[in-house]
Amino acid sequence: MTPPQAPQSAPAVVEVVLHPGPLRTDWCHACKADTRITADLVLLTPGGLSTVGALSWCEVCEDPDCPLPQRRINGG
Ligand SMILES: [Zn+2]
Numbered sequence: 001m002t003p004p005q006a007p008q009s010a011p012a013v014v015e016v017v018l019h020p021g022p023l024r025t026d027w028c029h030a031c032k033a034d035t036r037i038t039a040d041l042v043l044l045t046p047g048g049l050s051t052v053g054a055l056s057w058c059e060v061c062e063d064p065d066c067p068l069p070q071r072r073i074n075g076g
Pocket residue numbers: 028029030031032035036058059060061062
């Protein structure tokens with residue numbers, strides 16, 4: 001599939017697309033397991049790719065469908 005050619009009379013449109021980068025797992029200190037997921041946010045612009053940030057969450061203790069009960073495992 002090829003993108004349609006922009007008509008000559010149209011103003012230049014800067015196309016910016018935000019992509020999640022490859023996912024990688026990290027250590028979650030709350031779960032004490034490799035359940036943390038980090039994804040770089042990659043911005044695709046006509047000038048090239050740039051990393052604009054990273055998202056990180058834990059698939060276990062930040063799962064909105066199945067939240068863990070409140071607890072204090074570190075003793076405070
Ligand atoms: Zn966790």
